[in-house]
Amino acid sequence: xxxxxxxxxxxxxxxxxxxxxxxxxxxxxxxxxxxxxxxxxxxxxxxxxxxxxxxxxxxxxxxxxxxxxxxxxxxxxxxxxxxxxxxxxxxxxxxxxxxxxxxxxxxxxxxxxxxxxxxxxxxxxxxxxxxxxxxxxxxxxxxxxxxxxxxxxxxxxxxxxxxxxxxxxxxxxxxxxxxxxxxxxxxxxxxxxxxxxxxxxxxxxxxxxxxxxxxxxxxxxxxxxxxxxxxxxxxxxxxxxxxxxxxxxxxxxxxxxxxxxxxxxxxxxxxxxxxxxxxxxxxxxxxxxxxxxxxxxxxxxxxxxxxxxxxxxxxxxxxxxxxxxxxxxxxxxxxxxxxxxxxxxxxxxxxxxxxxxxxxxxxxxxxxxxxxxxxxxxxxxxxxxxxxxxxxxxxxxxxxxxxxxxxxxxxxxxxxxxxxxxxxxxxxxxx
Numbered sequence: 001x002x003x004x005x006x007x008x009x010x011x012x013x014x015x016x017x018x019x020x021x022x023x024x025x026x027x028x029x030x031x032x033x034x035x036x037x038x039x040x041x042x043x044x045x046x047x048x049x050x051x052x053x054x055x056x057x058x059x060x061x062x063x064x065x066x067x068x069x070x071x072x073x074x075x076x077x078x079x080x081x082x083x084x085x086x087x088x089x090x091x092x093x094x095x096x097x098x099x100x101x102x103x104x105x106x107x108x109x110x111x112x113x114x115x116x117x118x119x120x121x122x123x124x125x126x127x128x129x130x131x132x133x134x135x136x137x138x139x140x141x142x143x144x145x146x147x148x149x150x151x152x153x154x155x156x157x158x159x160x161x162x163x164x165x166x167x168x169x170x171x172x173x174x175x176x177x178x179x180x181x182x183x184x185x186x187x188x189x190x191x192x193x194x195x196x197x198x199x200x201x202x203x204x205x206x207x208x209x210x211x212x213x214x215x216x217x218x219x220x221x222x223x224x225x226x227x228x229x230x231x232x233x234x235x236x237x238x239x240x241x242x243x244x245x246x247x248x249x250x251x252x253x254x255x256x257x258x259x260x261x262x263x264x265x266x267x268x269x270x271x272x273x274x275x276x277x278x279x280x281x282x283x284x285x286x287x288x289x290x291x292x293x294x295x296x297x298x299x300x301x302x303x304x305x306x307x308x309x310x311x312x313x314x315x316x317x318x319x320x321x322x323x324x325x326x327x328x329x330x331x332x333x334x335x336x337x338x339x340x341x342x343x344x345x346x347x348x349x350x351x352x353x354x355x356x357x358x359x360x361x362x363x364x365x366x367x368x369x370x371x372x373x374x375x376x377x378x379x380x381x382x383x384x385x386x387x388x389x390x391x392x393x394x395x396x397x398x399x400x401x402x403x404x405x406x407x408x409x410x411x412x413x414x415x416x417x418x419x420x421x422x423x424x425x426x427x428x429x430x431x
Contacts (some may be wrong), residue, residue, distance in 0.1 A: 041412065047350035055345055055373070058340060064407040067384055071309040075191045076224060083284045084238035085223070085292070085306075088121070092225040092231060093292055096305035099134070099299045102242070103142075103217040105279045109188035109244025112143070112156070112212075115240040115255065115278070118184065120147060120176050128153045130226045132240060135219050137228045142215045144226075145186070145231060150176045154186050154195075158210030161181050164418035168207050170195065177430035181238075183256045189246035199256030201249065221280075221302055223292075230313040241278035241296070338403070342372050345404020358412055363405045370401030 028292060043050065075089035085093065128146035135141030140163050146153045152175035155165030170186070172195055185196040190211060195203040213396055223240065225232045239259065247255075281296040282304065290308075293299035349366040356362050374397035381387035 003372070009130055018110065035419045039415045041350070041415060043350060044354055047347055047354060051344075051347045054343055059377065061340070062382060063384070063387070068380070071311045072229075074307055074310050076306050078284075078287055079236060079238075081094070082238070083287070084117075084236050085284055086236045087224040087232065087234055088119075089232070089234070090225070090229070090310060092229060092310050093223040093304040093306050095221040095302050096225065096291075097303060098217075098300065099219065099221055099302050100217050101123055101300045102134075102221070102280050102302050103215060105244045105298070106142075107215055111187065111244070111246040113185065113187045113241075113243035113245065113247045113278075114143070114145060114154075115183075115185045115239070115241040115243070115247075116145065116237065117181065117259065119181050119236040119238075120179055121234040123176055124149055125176075125233060127231040127233075130222065130224070131233050131235070131237070132221075132223050133226055134221050135227055136216065138213075138226050140216070141165055142212070142219055145184075146231070147176055148234075150174055150310045152176065152184065152195075154193075156188060156193075156208065157215060158208065158212060158215050160210030161208070163214075169204075170205060170208070172203055183260065185247065185255075186250050186253075187246040193227070194246075196249075196252050196256075199253040220223045221304070222306060223282075225310070229310045238284060240280075240282040242280040243278045334392065334396050337393055338400040339376065341370060341397045341400025342407065343403040344373070345401035345406075346408045347404075348401075349379070349405050349408040353408075353412070358409070363409060366405050367398070367401055370404075371398045374398060374401075 030351055032252060072090055072328050074091055075087065076091035076093060077086050077088060078084075079086050087235070114132070116132065125147050126149060128151075130150035131145045131147060133141055133144035133146075135144055141152070141155060141157060143156045143165060146155070150173060152172040154170040154172075156170070157163060157165040170193055175182075175184075175197070182197050183196075187194045187196075188208065190209075192204060192206045193208050194201060194205075220227050223237060224235075277297045279296050279298055280294055280302055282292050283295060286293065290306040292304040292306070294303050296302075345366060349363055352362045352366055374394050377388040378394055382389040
């Protein structure tokens with residue numbers, strides 16, 4: 001090792017001596033020029049090209065999947081020869097009246113039971129895709145039932161969970177391993193959760209605690225999608241019921257047997273239901289039209305409306321959500337937003353420096369230009385179905401550009417320092 005080090009040191013000394021001999025043959029000005037060329041930024045001439053390439057790549061990443069649609073045709077249909085509705089593509093049935101009575105009954109009840117008869121059409125749905133939700137958007141809900149590939153996911157907001165009910169949420173794997181008809185019942189009596197498939201208990205959890213006193217009565221009840229229209233579910237729904245108490249295992253089993261027979265006969269008849277009426281219930285016996293009637297106990301029924309078009313509801317333009325800062329996934333997004341804009345700050349500063357020199361005002365212009373690009377991208381994201389625009393992202397992008405500008409200036413100061421250090425050889429020669 002010492003022999004190798006000695007050889008490298010000898011080689012460096014030999015190259016240095018050759019450089020000194022060359023510089024000694026030049027004038028002072030020519031020697032200084034050579035020093036600057038030696039420690040010249042190797043990318044100086046191609047910064048404009050690199051900016052075009054990087055902006056193209058960055059824009060493609062930030063605007064993916066290019067779904068700039070403000071509304072789309074509602075792909076919801078009545079099932080022929082059976083009571084039910086089918087979501088073939090992007091569909092939605094949403095409450096068209098106040099849900100205040102539903103809210104009051106559940107908040108003041110003895111728990112909750114959700115009963116659904118359904119068939120999935122796609123075993124690879126993600127999102128999670130909303131089968132049923134009582135929510136404002138994908139991050140704020142009182143409860144929702146969803147599918148994520150083969151998993152059934154139930155989120156229930158309580159005083160002990162997040163505002164979206166996702167921490168913790170109930171996840172049941174291997175639920176959608178086939179497209180067969182399923183009777184799904186989920187109960188919560190403020191002590192534990194139970195899940196029943198086809199009349200038999202499948203799972204039980206005591207993790208969830210708390211009551212519903214932190215629910216929001218302004219939320220909407222939606223089947224087949226999220227309120228915002230960006231979590232579509234593909235499948236068929238034949239029956240939905242919501243109770244303000246936990247049903248017993250016997251009641252659930254009886255419901256499964258009796259309603260299975262009725263479904264095979266063409267649909268569930270209101271007069272044949274033995275279990276005490278749920279507060280909200282949909283049996284889809286209309287067969288046509290754009291209204292799904294609530295036949296539950298509520299004096300003010302929560303009818304569902306099937307709009308001709310789905311209008312995607314977004315967060316307020318450039319929203320600043322404090323709750324997003326508390327999310328670890330959101331925190332990782334903030335770091336990524338900073339990192340991917342660092343190269344942009346370097347490239348913009350490099351391109352401007354080639355034309356105007358290494359001046360502080362050039363760095364300020366580079367920071368302003370990078371921020372303007374971020375603002376433009378965020379503005380376009382507002383019109384995307386799946387993207388959200390946020391001032392948080394603009395600030396983090398601007399931070400990334402600022403870091404890039406600083407790194408570029410430090411790099412150039414380093415190159416200048418090395419060039420000036422080499423110029424000392426010229427001054428030593430004259431002395």
